[in-house]
Amino acid sequence: MNKVTLLKYSNTNTYIIEGSRGTLLFDTGWAGTFNEFCGALGEAGKKLQDISYILISHFHPDHMGIAQEIAEHGPVIALLDVQKDYIHSADNFFIRNKEEAFRPIVDDKVVFLTEKESRSFLEGVGLAGELIHTPGHSEDSISLWLDDGELFVGDLNPLYELELHKGTETGRTWAKLLQRGPRTVYYGHAKTAELQSAPTKTMTDADMYKLVSQIIKYIDRGYSLERIEDKTGADSVFIEDVNRMYLTHRNVGVQGILDRIEIKNK
Numbered sequence: 415m416n417k418v419t420l421l422k423y424s425n426t427n428t429y430i431i432e433g434s435r436g437t438l439l440f441d442t443g444w445a446g447t448f449n450e451f452c453g454a455l456g457e458a459g460k461k462l463q464d465i466s467y468i469l470i471s472h473f474h475p476d477h478m479g480i481a482q483e484i485a486e487h488g489p490v491i492a493l494l495d496v497q498k499d500y501i502h503s504a505d506n507f508f509i510r511n512k513e514e515a516f517r518p519i520v521d522d523k524v525v526f527l528t529e530k531e532s533r534s535f536l537e538g539v540g541l542a543g544e545l546i547h548t549p550g551h552s553e554d555s556i557s558l559w560l561d562d563g564e565l566f567v568g569d570l571n572p573l574y575e576l577e578l579h580k581g582t583e584t585g586r587t588w589a590k591l592l593q594r595g596p597r598t599v600y601y602g603h604a605k606t607a608e609l610q611s612a613p614t615k616t617m618t619d620a621d622m623y624k625l626v627s628q629i630i631k632y633i634d635r636g637y638s639l640e641r642i643e644d645k646t647g648a649d650s651v652f653i654e655d656v657n658r659m660y661l662t663h664r665n666v667g668v669q670g671i672l673d674r675i676e677i678k679n680k
Contacts, residue, residue: 415562416541418600423447423454426476427602429566430458431558434540436466439489440558440566441602445479445508445516465489466539467525471568471602472555473500475507482517492525492535493556496547500554536560548591550584563597572604574654577662577674607651619672626668629656 419430424443428451431438437460443451455461462484468491470478485491493501501519508516527535532545543560551569558566571584579585599607625648632642639657643650659671666674 416560416564418564419458419460420600420606421451421454421458423450424476425603427600429600430455430460430465431541431560431566433536436539437464438539438541438558439465439468439484440600441471441477441568442468442480442484444476445483445513448480448483448515451480451484462487462489467492469493469545469556469558470497471557471566472552473497473503474552474569475504477568477602478504478519479508479516482519483515485520485523486517490525491519491523492527494532494545494547495526495528497554497556498526500552503554546591548587550579550582550587557591559591559594559596563595564600565591565594565596565598566600567591568602570601572601572654573599573607573609574651574658577655577659605650608649609651622672623668626656626671629653630660630668630671633657633660 417432421428421430424447426441426443428442429440431440452462465484466489468481468484468489470481470491470493481491501521501524505518527545529545529547533543536543541560542562543558546557546559548555548557548567548570551571555568555570557568557570570587571579573588576585576588579588597609599609601607625646628646629642629648632645637645639650639653642648642653646653656671659666659674663670663674
């Protein structure tokens, strides 16, 4: 597994990902949070000079607000070519809100990559993986896939909401990503999901039925998802899936929920 450090200095999760020959920063916070970013780096035992490249999952204000400010200290912004037309899509937002700290990205300093080129690019920092165009939340959204099973998705809707996005672009994007067999999913705002510990088909049908029945019982009792996790030992993402399906499909019962989970995981 690669070393990943969460920097939580604004309402956006940003990640430091260390390769054997360089380090990536995945996403940044709002304009005006540069000092907080530096403080979070220091608390994590890192410094600006450690960062080789900045990746931006999409160009909404809370994910790219201080990208240029960071880049002015050495790190290089690297983007997929599909993001080129969106680089300045949030600039007017900061101008309208009179955010004086905001600095627009300097286009001619950006490294643009195709998906195919991204694998060689990542090899250059000692990471095995690629950048993937993952529309759904926005047309310019990308994700970082690492071959050991780590997946960074920005604001792509969390897996526990997948039932709500069946047949949509978000659903199709997740179907493409899930074919890769991710083990850990890092979100822009949600809690990191450890998928390898989720219930799998190695459980018997009876065991699965019993587990879902227990989860539903605790939901009816008003238990928090964290308490249900403690009581059942089930993966948090699986519990969130069951909770979502139960609350939106009260009439389907345990077997109906199991059927929906089976369809979703195919």
